[in-house]
Amino acid sequence: MQQGGKDKQAWAGSLRRWVSTLAEAAAEALSGRVTSWEISSNLREGRKHWSWDAVAARSLRSELKRIVRRQHKELKMNVSPPAMSLPFIRAVNTAEGLHAREQEVVESIQSTVQEANQSNITRTEAYLSCYEAFPELHWAFLAHMVSRNAGWNMSDLQGGLLSDLTDSEFQVNLYRFLERCNALIFQDAYPQLLLYMHSRKLGEPLFHLLPCFHVSAFMLPFWQHFWREPDHGAMLAVALILNEQNYIEGRVAQDPYFRSRVLKHPYFRLHELARFNQILFPLGQTEAVTRSVDPFGTSHKLPLRPLAGLTIPRFDSLTARIKAGKSLYGLLFGYEEVHRRALAFARSTPHRGSRSEYWPALFTADKQEAINSGKESSVLMESEWLPSGNRLYSPALESVWQDTPAGPIPRYDWYRSSAKLRHFREPDRPLLLDMTHAHRAQLEKTAMAHDVSHMKQARP
Template identity: 45%
Template sequence: MFNRMCEACLMFCKRLRARVLGFSNAAEIREIRRQLDACLKKGPRQPADPAALTGADRALYERIQTETKRLNRNNITRTQAYWELYERVPEVHWALLAHMVSRNGGYSMTDLRGDLLARVLEGDEAERFFQFLERANHLIFGDAYPQLLLYEASRDAGRPLFHLLPYFGVSQFMGIVWERFWETHDSELLTMALVVNEQNFIEHRVVRHPKYRPVVTSFEFAAQTLLNLTQVVFPYESPSATPEVQLAGVTVDTFLSLTERIDTGRRLYAILFGRSEVYEGVMRWAARTPHTGSRSDYWPHLYTYKAPQESPKRYHPRLNGLFLKKGASPLHSPHLVDVWPDVRDPEPADGHDWCGTPEAAEELFGTKPASGFNITVAYGKTLALVERAVATETWWAEEKHNRE
């Protein structure tokens, strides 16, 4: 009960802020809410059976399913797929947002095997963290990418093909929004709908799923949240700055709150598409920088994907601000394919439609980009904090071992 009350208060505050700023898209939200309410009053929708499809619909369904499965192999293939789709269909802003957020997912995965976290994680903790991250990213891609391909097919055909969405298990919430997007071409509203949809999609399938509760309630997860270590960064070229690749982004206060995760997506979208210097810098950087999962993709002066020849258990800080101390070796941030195998035959998502109330439409408001969008210095301070924590932990472990 307390958690639900907190979520309701958070949601109210976010909406109030949007209305004060005048970015609530009130008329469009009311229309989508009206249509969603009408659909929900008809009762639970029966699952659509793909076996009933014939002709061109069947062929398109099978092509999209095959392509989605092929590209949902790992974080690298998913991230590249989002980028290529945005290049083909730039009106779908969410594809670029997903590409940049997916890059961060890869960084989080390789951090588990990198120079810092790997020294303090015990036993199979890293494996459990990876499975949590991979599951969430896999499910989001499996739900969203067919929608993107279906829109692309609709655009190529010159007519909406959204009657096929139920066959992919897509929420009726998104069916309504895609039909509206076909009429209004409102890229911001579509982006917010996809953010709301995907975060709700993983809420009970991953975040609150009993299998992953030990991960999200672990000390390490809580510590990362409390110490503001969960930063989502968008590298962007800024030739007049030092370093030349700057970091835009936000700090995620808590991953456990659905409202906060949605608001994080809202704020990231506002920064990416509301600040021309960020958008243009991101596009230049992403176009020339293939995603590997290593943080050396954006800061090779600080990180290296090459594994060290030897890695003593005790860690000594190496940073001097945003750069290395003289003579210090770069932090190891490996390529994802070198440290994590593909997950074979992952469990499919259940067919449950998360949307059971028209209130879902109330989250479809936008926001202004934050003035403090550049978090380059804040990221450096956070990294220094992590360094000190790891150095202390490894020193204590060494002292304890010596006493024994």
């Protein structure tokens, strides 16, 4: 009886602590948003120029409309069309119809893609290497930064907070979903980047080889134009954003298995309410920790690695993903400071899939140094950072997930209607760039949900 009374007192104390933490978190989120606008204003001072030629954009749209009309006409006439105009692209037998040098290029690319598509870690590294070699390929750097986020989200599923809020079956299914999106985008886009690199090396365009890699007819006009106008990296990046998101739409996002077991699962909503839908760009490392004071008079200690980024409202929406991709491009390539500092982070910080890469004062990849007490939310509210040996667990990706083969890929061309061209517009530069406080607020929300879960389990 005496022990039962102590248990009830302990549980009541946990409840009071949680309610107090909730109020503190709400106040901090409000003041933090004001500070984020102030930081964003500073980041927006140096706009980075990109070239968007309206005349060229209209010409590309016209060419893409002609491709669709030609496809429809050939289908009605029941004529076997050229490979690049097929609505369903056939696999090309590289042993036939290619010169020896072309066959060598195709086989080299296929081998390179297979080797680099082993895991999120190898893909992320490959994207950055591509951008470092050919910085006009803007999309490669954007893909590198987004791929880092995919790795962090995969690791979260085995981390200290989110792993306690979902069951193991959902964790496996969500990992398979994220991994398949990551792998299929790479399988489609990386051969295109490599083909450009081989073209540069040989001094002549090789884009007629795109069908060898099952690339959509949508991309050929863009690569041909980019070869002539290499300063039009923004137009190519937007085209690749449209292409890759449409590529995974039917193959993953609309797949019945993933829709029922992931996107429509109640736990997926929990992940969106947590930080699963935040895309973060760590902004290098400043020389010292600085403080800012918002209009409410609250002092904020800024981290060594502040974050830029945005939130994707609905991952199951193709339109939302495309809009987010364009906004991320506008953020990363629209502002000098964001681009410079994000690139500095990417160059100096190897990707291993742990969130300790950008906030080592909050996260650790060593489980022995992590806390899992059911009091994480109050601990986070008490101090800006956590003491060594008492941080949140964020494992390295390869320590918690094994490499997963991509499996069979449906071979068809998503580009069947010119209505898809409505998204081909110049990207906007976002105004709210800073995600530092928003990310920490989401982390606190996740910690509160984690602590409530512990309270329910401990309730007498």
